Amino acid sequence: MNFLTFLLLLLSIIWIWILFQTLNSKHKKSGKLPPGPYPFPVIGNMLELGKKPHQSLAKLSKTYGPLIYLKIGRLDVVVVSSPEIAKDVLQKYDQVFSSRSPPSAAMAKEHDKLSMVWLPAENQWRKLRRICKEQMFSTPRLDASWDLRQEKLLILSDYVNQCSVNGRTVKIGEAALITSINLMSATLFSVEFADFNSDSSQEFKDVVWGVMECIGTPNIADYFPVLKYYDPQGILRRNKVYFDKLFAIFDGIIDERLKSRGTSVKNDLLDALLDLNQKLEPELSRDDIKHLLLDLFIAGADTTSSTVEWAMTELLRNPEKIIKVRNELRDVIGMKSIIQESDISRLPYLQAVVKETFRLHPAAPFLVPHKSDDNVEINGYLVPKNAQILVNVWASGRDSNNWLNPDLFMPERFLDIKTDFQGQDFELIPFGAGRRICPGLPLARRMVHLMLATLICNFEWKLEGGLKLEEIDMIERFGLTLQKAIPLEAFPIKL
Numbered sequence: 173m174n175f176l177t178f179l180l181l182l183l184s185i186i187w188i189w190i191l192f193q194t195l196n197s198k199h200k201k202s203g204k205l206p207p208g209p210y211p212f213p214v215i216g217n218m219l220e221l222g223k224k225p226h227q228s229l230a231k232l233s234k235t236y237g238p239l240i241y242l243k244i245g246r247l248d249v250v251v252v253s254s255p256e257i258a259k260d261v262l263q264k265y266d267q268v269f270s271s272r273s274p275p276s277a278a279m280a281k282e283h284d285k286l287s288m289v290w291l292p293a294e295n296q297w298r299k300l301r302r303i304c305k306e307q308m309f310s311t312p313r314l315d316a317s318w319d320l321r322q323e324k325l326l327i328l329s330d331y332v333n334q335c336s337v338n339g340r341t342v343k344i345g346e347a348a349l350i351t352s353i354n355l356m357s358a359t360l361f362s363v364e365f366a367d368f369n370s371d372s373s374q375e376f377k378d379v380v381w382g383v384m385e386c387i388g389t390p391n392i393a394d395y396f397p398v399l400k401y402y403d404p405q406g407i408l409r410r411n412k413v414y415f416d417k418l419f420a421i422f423d424g425i426i427d428e429r430l431k432s433r434g435t436s437v438k439n440d441l442l443d444a445l446l447d448l449n450q451k452l453e454p455e456l457s458r459d460d461i462k463h464l465l466l467d468l469f470i471a472g473a474d475t476t477s478s479t480v481e482w483a484m485t486e487l488l489r490n491p492e493k494i495i496k497v498r499n500e501l502r503d504v505i506g507m508k509s510i511i512q513e514s515d516i517s518r519l520p521y522l523q524a525v526v527k528e529t530f531r532l533h534p535a536a537p538f539l540v541p542h543k544s545d546d547n548v549e550i551n552g553y554l555v556p557k558n559a560q561i562l563v564n565v566w567a568s569g570r571d572s573n574n575w576l577n578p579d580l581f582m583p584e585r586f587l588d589i590k591t592d593f594q595g596q597d598f599e600l601i602p603f604g605a606g607r608r609i610c611p612g613l614p615l616a617r618r619m620v621h622l623m624l625a626t627l628i629c630n631f632e633w634k635l636e637g638g639l640k641l642e643e644i645d646m647i648e649r650f651g652l653t654l655q656k657a658i659p660l661e662a663f664p665i666k667l
């Protein structure tokens with residue numbers, strides 16, 4: 173690049189910078205933005221995010237406080253890192269902050285216009301939430317489908333048993349992902365999707381992974397909307413291919429169900445959705461149904477399995493705690509290989525392990541980002557209209573202002589306090605809070621406890637290759653969910 177081109181480029185950057193600043197001054201005039209690091213021209217604070225934005229932003233909050241303003245490309249971003257301000261955003265001003273800015277990847281097949289995850293909190297979204305609550309996640313509905321889930325847990329237990337007999341390791345995250353997909357497909361439409369040994373199930377897992385990868389990969393087009401149409405990283409194109417594959421699978425299942433409905437009734441979510449679709453004035457279109465199923469799988473599979481993987485990792489690093497869980501299970505259920513869902517309330521130590529895992533390893537460290545629909549004053553600062561709001565639950569879970577010895581895995585801390593993750597205690601909100609709280613919470617809660625109990629009750633676990641406990645890595649990989657970077661593998665020993 174010669175000097176003249178360089179100079180022209182530099183001048184253009186400065187000009188664009190001045191233009192952005194001028195446009196931004198609209199906000200600044202009507203209030204003082206929260207503190208934050210000074211942005212570079214054009215890219216803003218993009219470099220501050222690094223590969224693990226939840227950690228970088230937790231560090232920044234130590235310098236600038238629990239409410240930070242960043243400029244990422246063209247986007248105003250406000251980061252919340254304290255329970256008090258999270259309560260303001262998710263409870264006091266819930267209505268203003270309940271929208272989302274769908275990422276470019278979600279535009280594939282117009283998903284952003286049909287999806288419960290990305291729709292604004294208006295009529296269609298309300299309808300989808302109501303249907304899910306009534307038809308799938310209510311206590312009677314979940315109790316009624318327990319038999320189907322019990323079968324899938326027996327499959328997990330048999331698989332671990334086989335590994336034990338053959339002296340093979342279990343990849344805990346993968347086994348939990350297959351089981352999560354099976355638990356959900358059983359609950360949603362009485363079909364088993366994934367199998368521990370078959371290639372056909374690999375295809376389904378690959379597609380689910382592919383979508384999660386596309387939505388989780390940082391996309392430059394999300395920060396510079398003008399690039400949306402060029403899709404410079406090809407993420408939108410790849411996601412369309414995955415969506416096509418998933419929709420083809422769902423179409424097959426729907427067609428099959430429509431054929432068999434005359435002769436057999438399954439009475440699951442799919443039947444309920446098809447009833448709404450076949451009314452004289454349909455409440456849901458076939459597309460609505462497919463996009464809803466997609467949402468449930470993508471939002472539910474990996475969140476649940478990564479929680480199980482982190483819990484097992486923490487327990488393997490703390491052998492006395494895994495023994496405590498096992499002893500509690502033995503006391504309550506004896507030597508059965510599977511616990512009943514109704515047993516969970518009688519297992520306070522297991523519940524404490526799950527809470528402690530959510531505190532240290534929330535699957536969605538920023539929740540699903542919210543958006544402000546208006547200018548709002550919070551804590552004396554202006555949160556500008558259309559800003560993206562990141563509630564850093566990872567940071568408040570590890571903040572010594574909220575927790576004693578925050579970096580230690582100490583389930584015992586939850587035995588004497590009533591703190592729960594249902595959206596009322598803002599220091600522990602791995603499922604969010606307010607109107608956008610995770611609708612799958614009641615199912616997720618059951619799935620995580622059940623999978624952990626199945627893995628612990630009848631098996632002891634040994635690490636591969638004589639790895640010492642303190643050598644188990646805890647490195648995180650940031651994506652759609654917060655994964656363990658190096659998957660946990662361990663040898664099961666049947667007790």
Ligand code: HEM
Pocket residue numbers: 288289290356467468469471472473475476479534535536539540541542602603604605607608609610611612613615616620
């Ligand atoms: C939304 C966490 C399991 C379906 C969310 C949100 C979080 C979350 C943090 C965003 C809340 C917000 O925006 O404030 C989790 C965790 C799970 C889990 C930690 C497991 C450990 C599930 C399951 C399902 C599910 C099993 C369904 C089968 C959804 C859906 C949304 C959502 C559809 C979007 C709701 C909306 O935008 O209105 N989840 N989730 N999740 N979750 Fe979950």
